[in-house]
Amino acid sequence: MLPRVTKETHMKRTRTIRIAAAAAALSLGLAGCAVEEGQQGGSDKLTVACGAMEEVCDAWTKAFQAKTGIPTSFVRLSSGETVARLGAAKASPEFDVWHGGPADGFGAAVEQDLIEKFVPEEAAKIPDKYKDPNGYWAGVYVGALGFCSNTKVLDELGLDVPDSWEDLLDPKLKSQVSTAHPSTSGTAFTTLWTQVTRLGSEDAGLDYMKKMHSNVLQYTKSGTAPGQVAGRGEVAVGLVFSHDCVLYKERGMTDLEVSFPKEGTGYEVGGVAVIKNARNMDAAKQYVNWALTAEAQNIGPTVGSYQVHTNPEAASDPRMVTLSDIKLVDYDFAKAAAAKKELTARFDAEIAAQPKE
């Protein structure tokens, strides 16, 4: 018996090697197709990375497609996700245009060389403070930071709707304020930088946040969550962009009320830009120019996006905040972006990690 077994194993071994070799050859032969010329080239379709809410993304791309006939589709992504995805495949980006999402994301993308410099014709109409001085991106909407208060909870606490940053330090509001964490959310970083700007220095800004710390229930990860936490009545005041608060109220959280601090508040600018090495460069430029028009900006309020238009020709809506009625701080986006990393690290160490009194 024994020799037969040995022979069999020997045969098996040769067969093993043969099979393995054949498999390897086959997989190489199948997979290793020669790269065809022009395969990496243009496309007649347009893909948009959209940083606004799903519905407005849908409405924007459909309207552009209807107007130009260029097949346009989108993926909804937060700005961090967009930068990460674009950074992952720089040479052959999957998107042609980036539409919506805060300016600091666009700043990070410019720094990583992901955005094509392009100043569309329509950009001439946009005020200078709402576009990139170097011409990489232009603003499509503006959102102002506000207090999103639950009037029912405020009534229980015997407080009025806050209209000053100092109001948030009231000991009666202990664990009754919700704000996001500045490293996770652009909204919360806007809050932090607003303090730095209005109080004159980083130390003074952090000092204010330190005082507010004991009144903060928790630092949420998402920038819009504080509005929902307030909407559910878990806290009295949430710090969010006012258009989100308006939306939540409209969607059923009827106790919510928007107010603004009289000392001045911060704001965000949502951008639009052409992606570097876009596969459909011509259509991308056409889209960016269109996104700045009054026609494109007027779509927002029809689908629940109540940010303020940057194009002065676009129609305003009663649900939007009138920027001339509130006080805005002099927000320096470039300076804010440069200070972000160090400032959020200080926030982590000096504030978030500290126990609440």
Add this chain to the structure above:
Amino acid sequence: MSAGTVPAVIEPSAATLPTPAKRRRTSGRAGVDVSTVVVVSVVVLLLGLMIVYPLGMIFAQAFSQSGWEVVTSMFTSAVNRGIVANTLVLGTVVGALGTLLGFVLAYIQVMVDFRGKKIFHLICLLPVVSPPFAVATAIITLLGRRGIITYGIFGAQTNIYGLPGLTLVLVLSFFPVAYMTFKGMLENLDPALEEASENLGGSKWQTFWKVIIPMLVPGFAASFLLLFVEAIADLANPLVIGGDFTVLASRAFIAITGEYDTAAGSAYSLILLLPAVLVFVIQQYWVSRKSTISVTGKPAGQRRLLTNPSGRVPLLVFAGLVGLVIVGIYATVLIGAFVKILGVNNEFTLDNFRYVLSGIGNEAIIDTTVLALIATPIAGLLGMVIAWLVVRRLRHGSAWLDFLGMLGLAVPGTVVGIGYAIAFNQPLIIGNRMFLPALGGGAAILGGAAAIVMVYTIRSLPSGQRAGIAALRQIDPSIDEASASLGATGVTTFRTITLPLIRPAFLSGLIYAFARSMTTLSPIIFITTPETRIMTKQILAEVDAGRFGNAFAFCTLLLAIVVTVMGLLSLIVRGNPAGRNSVGAAQ
């Protein structure tokens, strides 16, 4: 390969009690034949493509300058040390409590006499389907500061955010894996063991501690490891209910999406791998020293159930309470789907379903279900094959293979997603030849669906793999050896002997794979395309837009789909009588 690799000695399969590990070590693994070599190559190739390559691409970034700064800051920065500590605490607490809960419920299910076992089983399986946001939000709605129960009934303003809430959500979401593992193992225990113990004068209590528990050691180890890894890699729940309690997974997510720093995100994830590796190594060392064979192919008797009220009543009360909590949470999701905003505006409406069943919502439901259905059998089978290779076939490198299979789960989804974006969003071109077309992202073949199926597969295969390993360690290798000595190849043995024996583990692997695929969120964000709409992502968008009704409606539909598929899978896989009985009957 010499003649020595063919099993030289076929031992009598008399040993049913724990036997010295040495015996299993020497003869436990059948000879390596051609089919095994081919299977190993294919599995390694698949894992290499789906896990090692994308993770390698991203971990390379952790060693860039900014990434390395983060790695070193783990030791220097108090904030980062705190995050590491939080992660370890969370993993240990969830691992221990989840394993314990799963064991107790499985023990009640198998060993205690009561009516309604089928219903109870379904309730225990329900949390397998926990769409991101749903369970956490339901708990916030029920038990939060303005919770329907805590505030509405007791008037207490409980703060559920942080470790307590997170533990509750994660234990509830993950214990079913432990439950299924223990249920399979307990059912496989030969009642003759218990009888023998009792005949020798052992009390029920002694039998429990000295006979049953030792036999379940691989189950405890497997569950703890899996739950630990799942808990520390979970992202959605720490984001929703974690509050100020930051863990490495959420820190990595923040680095990538909030700070635009992929390198730092990879570095945090690399650190996250260390505790996972550690637990893994401990588990390997601990379990390999014990043998817990209980399936020998010999006929088994009928189990006598626990009827003594002093044990039965407290156990059943506990089971009832847990069942009530689970039902309560899912009822909340269900009710939430039919009102405007649960707990805020409880007006009845059908608009939520009208919305999600039209347009994008409808596309998302179909796309997600189809892709998950493709990934499920791949993940289930791959998990079982890896388990079989690890326990039975491989002498060297079995620990490596086991670890490779687990990697897809041990790394936070965000990092897997970016790894996929880097690896697969452009074609792999070496020289002038394309070895792989772009598999993921907007410019990919099949609209980027291939990458999504791959992500689903690697995220869901580990649970099947662990269940398979635990189940196989219970089965006497002499059954395999008998098959081999009758001339069957390794693959034939696997198909005709092993697979039927581990059918319950295979089934739970499949169910879990499907449920997990349907509920995976974080890696998907980085590879969705306009052509592939994924439900979990739509849920997130609805929450963001403040339409909680729609989000709950999506979750309800997701639940309905998973439960339907679970039922169908049970019917298909359970088509024949259970494995042990058929082997027993054949004798």
